[in-house]
Amino acid sequence: MHQPWSPQTPHDEAVLQVLQAVRAFSDTMDRMHGGMKGDMEMNASDLSALRMLIMREQRGQTVSPHDVAEHLQISTASTTKLLDRLTRSGHVERRPHPSDGRARIIVLTDESRRSFFRHFGERLQSMRGVAVRYTDAELRVITRFLSELGDVLDGH
Amino acid sequence: MHQPWSPQTPHDEAVLQVLQAVRAFSDTMDRMHGGMKGDMEMNASDLSALRMLIMREQRGQTVSPHDVAEHLQISTASTTKLLDRLTRSGHVERRPHPSDGRARIIVLTDESRRSFFRHFGERLQSMRGVAVRYTDAELRVITRFLSELGDVLDGH
DNA sequence: TCATTTTGCTAGTTTAGCTAGCGATATCGG
DNA sequence: CCGATATCGCTAGCTAAACTAGCAAAATGA
Numbered sequence A, B: 001m002h003q004p005w006s007p008q009t010p011h012d013e014a015v016l017q018v019l020q021a022v023r024a025f026s027d028t029m030d031r032m033h034g035g036m037k038g039d040m041e042m043n044a045s046d047l048s049a050l051r052m053l054i055m056r057e058q059r060g061q062t063v064s065p066h067d068v069a070e071h072l073q074i075s076t077a078s079t080t081k082l083l084d085r086l087t088r089s090g091h092v093e094r095r096p097h098p099s100d101g102r103a104r105i106i107v108l109t110d111e112s113r114r115s116f117f118r119h120f121g122e123r124l125q126s127m128r129g130v131a132v133r134y135t136d137a138e139l140r141v142i143t144r145f146l147s148e149l150g151d152v153l154d155g156h
Numbered sequence C: 001t002c003a004t005t006t007t008g009c010t011a012g013t014t015t016a017g018c019t020a021g022c023g024a025t026a027t028c029g030g
Numbered sequence D: 001c002c003g004a005t006a007t008c009g010c011t012a013g014c015t016a017a018a019c020t021a022g023c024a025a026a027a028t029g030a
Helices: A010-040 A044-058 A065-072 A076-088 A110-131 A136-155 B010-040 B044-058 B065-072 B076-088 B110-131 B136-155
Strands: A092-096 A104-108 B092-096 B104-108
Touching: A010 A044, A010 A110, A010 B010, A010 B044, A010 B065, A010 B110, A010 B136, A044 A065, A044 A076, A044 A104, A044 A110, A044 B010, A044 B044, A065 A076, A065 A104, A065 B010, A076 A092, A104 A110, A110 B010, A110 B136, A136 B010, A136 B110, A136 B136, B010 B044, B010 B110, B044 B065, B044 B076, B044 B104, B044 B110, B065 B076, B065 B104, B076 B092, B104 B110
Parallel strands: none
Antiparallel strands: A092 A104, B092 B104
């Protein structure tokens, strides 16, 4: 089987199902990202870079070309070209790093942020529509679960 | 701001946070998939196809080259080459479709399934480690939430 | 039946990834 | 402080993976 043991108790069963749901959700996200790629006329990695920039910006973190390369697991040379594309299409700008003369920081343009949320907005609303039907307590449990999952996966 | 309204109530706040957590999790999954790509010496779309095949197999669904093209949003021509690569590297086999003479069905090899779970297994264990610390009831809520989210996103 | 659609493929082109290596800056050891 | 070494992002040139166009074979439907 795919899972190395079979569920013995209701709790085992619930654990199994939640992991299954996580993977199914991940599968859906894959498919959604494919759709956005078509909508926004971008290739998969350019879009993935954009998602990363949005995420980091929201956390108040700056992003260097090196960070992009690491996130996507592509070479820094490929990253240069990727950033050339995103710059040419008006999605990002390269700014000098304030303290490191070699480094750059990559910033999203207003237009890019707007465009992203314009395309993503409808799906975001759908997701909100799901979320509002849960109680505060339930939402906090879900939030905590997802955060913890993220932490252990980033730990690798 | 990124969200078109600011939270008024604790419930609004909880909704906002869960959506934020979903996006952060999606970001982590992106990064994890990048890592697996390196580990398994595959490119991003080949690996994404493999994930899709694992998922569909687990649901008892068959997969055609057309399905792969649709999932990844790439042309059927690119899909042919992608499947050539996966076939050459021993990950999949093309079988004739039982009733449609034009069509093929794509099946995973045992070796591929094993290899996937060998590389994914450690992370799966980490995720299980998180999940077991939740009660049955909590896990069921989380499972339901993720399923509903998947449903509305697939609805688009 | 005969036209139309669907499926997966080949051929040829364009795009995006890689390796190697470089100039400029930063960092560390003596 | 200065020389050695590491890091950052880039260019050049090559390889891999996407795209468009179009085709044969099978399915669908008028």
